[in-house]
Amino acid sequence: MSQTAQLMDGTSLARRIVEQAADRAAEISRRTGTSPCLATVLVGEDPASVTYVRMKRSRCAKAGIRSRHIALPATATTAELVDTLTDLSADPDVHGILLQHPCGPGIDERAAFEAIAPEKDVDGVTMRSFAAMGFGLPGFVSCTPGGIMRLLREYDVQLPGRHAVVVGRSPILGKPVGMLLLAADATVTYCHSRTADLSSIVREADVVVAAVGRPRLIRGADIKPGAVVIDAGYNPGNIGDVDFDTAVTRAGLITPVPGGVGPMTIAVLLAQTVDAAAHQLGAGHWALSSPTVGASSRR
Structure with missing residues (x-):
């Protein structure tokens, strides 16, 4: 009898992040x-x-x-x-x-x-921000990768030593999320449109991040039983890059589309805007680029 994966609720987590950002924004305004x-x-x-x-x-x-x-x-x-x-x-x-x-x-x-x-790149799109993500320096994360990392932390996904497969290599999603996963001590494989035998690589993944922009590219048969599946794709008709109906019976944790990664992107944008204001107005510290705790990212 097949089991159904636990849904990773990005909507609720995003709401809490925005509420925290709103409280901090009000405090900055008062101060x-x-x-x-x-x-x-x-x-x-x-x-x-x-x-x-x-x-x-x-x-x-x-x-x-x-x-x-x-x-x-x-x-x-x-x-x-x-x-x-x-x-x-x-x-x-x-x-x-x-x-x-x-x-x-x-x-x-x-x-x-x-x-x-x-210092104003709250969307994390500049080369300086990408370098900060790669080297673990102060800066801002690309918002969707930052949201993904927050989701993984919220659901207590243990990344050290796990095999993470990122399907997609865009400069504001695929590449930076791989850098952040690496900083959290995951072993990272990048795949893309020219990867040979993509399914066999995905089947080895403990964590799959689908970010390639192709509807239902990743199917349930490609998912390792119990794997964590993050669908960062958004295609017309509210369709992700993962075939949800088949993947949900194989994964341990999975993000829905919509309601998974999408709300987290905007939440991180707002939180980083407040971070930027705090830094520029002398009311707090600049955010650290990597939203992970205890990542070694050294060797």
């Missing part, structure tokens, strides 16, 4: 007279991006975090976007910056990301 502020920058009017930004600004308002929105036309050049981000980086009234991506085919996204000051 300094200034509320944390997140600037959101959007190029063009892609409907999904407009919706995401609106949702993030709404969550900011509920958490007592001010937001400032800058909308640039779809015809904006890389130079214009870089100038906007440079100005925001220099503005002392702005504590965190979120550039909604993708920005469109005419924009050099890497050049745009690098215009964000590291």
Whole structure:
């Protein structure tokens, strides 16, 4: 008789993280007279991006975090976007910056990301933030990987010595989550679109992170019985990168889509915005890039 995996409830954990961020934001405001502020920058009017930004600004308002929105036309050049981000980086009234991506085919996204000051990179997209994740230095994590690590910690997943397989290698999800897992003493294998015999590698995993953007790519037969399955994919129709119906009968823990990783991404963004404000206003310390406890990450 097959068993059903325990669901990893990202919605409830995210709610608690946002409540904590709201309490800290209120304390910062009382102590300094200034509320944390997140600037959101959007190029063009892609409907999904407009919706995401609106949702993030709404969550900011509920958490007592001010937001400032800058909308640039779809015809904006890389130079214009870089100038906007440079100005925001220099503005002392702005504590965190979120550039909604993708920005469109005419924009050099890497050049745009690098215009964000590291201390305001609350989305964890700059090379400086990636290096901080890799070396365990002060900085900000990429939000989705940070949310994944918080979920693993919440459910007491013991990572030292476990084999974690990351399916996906994007610079803001696949690559950094592998770095954070490595810092937590997991043994990490990266897989991607050109990996040969992906299923056989996934079947060896104690922890699977699916972050490749292909609906139902990982099926139940690919899951090692009792493995932890993190579905960071989000495809049209609320479909993840994991075939949930078959995987749930094999995994020990699994994230649903929606309600798993997604809410955690925004929660980490808001928490890191408050961290950034605390650091810049002298009301606390900058967050550590790795949201793990006791990770050796040395040898």
